[in-house]
Amino acid sequence: MKVSVVKSDSYETKVVDKAINDAVNLIGGWQNFIQKGDKVLIKPNMLTNVTPEKAVTTHPEVIRAVIKAVKKIGAFPSVGDSPGISNLKSTAQKTGILKVCEEEKTPFVYFTQSKSYSYIEGRFIKQFELVDCLSDFDKIISVAKMKTHVFMGVTGAVKNLFGCIVGTDKARFHLRMQKHIDFAHVMVDLYQTIKPTLNIIDGITAMEGQGPMSGDIVNPKIIIASSDGFAADLIMADKMGFDAEAMPIAAAGIEQKRIIRLKNIEVIGDGKDEQFHFVKPHTYKSMQDTYVPKFILKLGQNQLTSKPAINENCIGCGRCSHHCPPNAISIINKKAIIDYQKCIRCYCCQELCPHQAVDLKDGLLLLLLKYLGIYK
Ligand code: SF4
Ligand code: SF4
Structure with missing residues (x-):
C-alpha cells in the first residue's frame, strides 16, 4: 500500500x-x-x-x-x-x-x-x-x-x-x-x-x-x-x-x-520525511472502554470524563442546543445551559459552536488519574 x-x-x-x-x-x-x-x-x-x-x-x-x-x-x-x-x-x-x-x-x-x-x-x-x-x-x-x-x-x-x-x-x-x-x-x-x-x-x-x-x-x-x-x-x-x-x-x-x-x-513523495508536532485535542477518552467496573463508572461518570463547559463567549444563538443529540442544552437568558445528567459527552456542542464558547474541562477523578500517571 x-x-x-x-x-x-x-x-x-x-x-x-x-x-x-x-x-x-x-x-x-x-x-x-x-x-x-x-x-x-x-x-x-x-x-x-x-x-x-x-x-x-x-x-x-x-x-x-x-x-x-x-x-x-x-x-x-x-x-x-x-x-x-x-x-x-x-x-x-x-x-x-x-x-x-x-x-x-x-x-x-x-x-x-x-x-x-x-x-x-x-x-x-x-x-x-x-x-x-x-x-x-x-x-x-x-x-x-x-x-x-x-x-x-x-x-x-x-x-x-x-x-x-x-x-x-x-x-x-x-x-x-x-x-x-x-x-x-x-x-x-x-x-x-x-x-x-x-x-x-x-x-x-x-x-x-x-x-x-x-x-x-x-x-x-x-x-x-x-x-x-x-x-x-x-x-x-x-x-x-x-x-x-x-x-x-x-x-x-x-x-x-x-x-x-x-x-x-x-x-x-517529496513530503515523505515531513514531521509535525500538532497540539492534541483536549479529548475525552471514554473510561467505559477500560477495566473500570460499570457501577464505579456510573457513580463517577461526571468525574471521569471531560465535560463541556459554556464560557463567556456564548451569545445564546442556540446552535448547540439544536444539535445536541440527547437535548441536554437549554438556552436561558441568552446563554446555553447544559444538563449534565443528560449529556453523553459527544462534544457536538464544542465541535459546532461558531463562537468558541464551549470549553472541555476534566473531571476531578480524571485529573487525579492523569496526575498519578494512571490515565494518559
Ligand atoms: S452554539 Fe455556542 S454561542 Fe451558540 S448557544 Fe451554544 S455555546 Fe452559546
Ligand atoms: S457534549 Fe454532546 S450531549 Fe453533551 S451537551 Fe454537548 S452536544 Fe449535548
Whole structure:
C-alpha cells in the first residue's frame, strides 16, 4: 500500500494543481482510479459555513484541481456534501466551493434526501441511511481536511464520509454510539459501505488542538493521497506526531482486521520525511472502554470524563442546543445551559459552536488519574 505526501507551498491555483497531480501520479495516476465516462462524486469536508482561511473546510482550490483532473480523463465530476450544521447553500457559498463549481461548470449536489444502503458485514450498522444520490455515481473521491478532532482524535479521509449522512441524522449516531470506540467502529462500517476510489487530504493549512472547528490553524503545506482512506489517515496522524494506530477509527479498523498496519505502508513523495508536532485535542477518552467496573463508572461518570463547559463567549444563538443529540442544552437568558445528567459527552456542542464558547474541562477523578500517571 502506497501513500503519497507531496509538498505544496500555497493555495495558488497552479501550485495546488501540481501538488494534487503529483500526489495522484505517485500512486498510479488518475487513470488508475477514474475511467472516461465515469460519473464521479467529489466529497469535500464542508463542516460549516466558514471561509477557507479558517482551515475548517477543504480549500476550494483543492476541489478545483480535482475537478479539472477528473474532467481531463473525460469523466463527469460533481461536488456534494451535507454540512454538520448550518444551511447547505450558505455553507457552499462561504467555503468558496460553490463558486469554484460554477467557474468550472460542475454541478454542486445538495445532499438532502436519504435512502438505505446495505453493508451486511457491518460491526454495528448493517444498513446505513445515506444521501440518496450516492448510488448514481460510478466513483467517489473523498477530499478531506487535515484536522484534529475532540471526539475521534483526528479527522481525515474516513471521517469525512460522515457528511454522506444527511443533516441532523448525524446526531442519531452519537446517541446510539456513545462510547468513542463504538462510534469509531461505525466510521469503519461507513467507509466500507461507501468505499471511495481515491482519498486526498488537504494539509496545506490544517488544524491542531480543539479541532475540527475550534482549534488553531497550522501550515504543514502537504497534500496526502492514497487509494485507501485508512492508510491516508494513518500517515496523516503519524505526520501530526500522534500515535496513529491508537486513534479511535484506526484502532477500530485494526480490531476488525479491516485496515493495513502503519509499518506496511510505503510513504512516497517529496513530503515523505515531513514531521509535525500538532497540539492534541483536549479529548475525552471514554473510561467505559477500560477495566473500570460499570457501577464505579456510573457513580463517577461526571468525574471521569471531560465535560463541556459554556464560557463567556456564548451569545445564546442556540446552535448547540439544536444539535445536541440527547437535548441536554437549554438556552436561558441568552446563554446555553447544559444538563449534565443528560449529556453523553459527544462534544457536538464544542465541535459546532461558531463562537468558541464551549470549553472541555476534566473531571476531578480524571485529573487525579492523569496526575498519578494512571490515565494518559
Ligand atoms: S455555546 Fe455556542 S452554539 Fe451554544 S448557544 Fe452559546 S454561542 Fe451558540
Ligand atoms: S451537551 Fe454537548 S457534549 Fe453533551 S450531549 Fe449535548 S452536544 Fe454532546
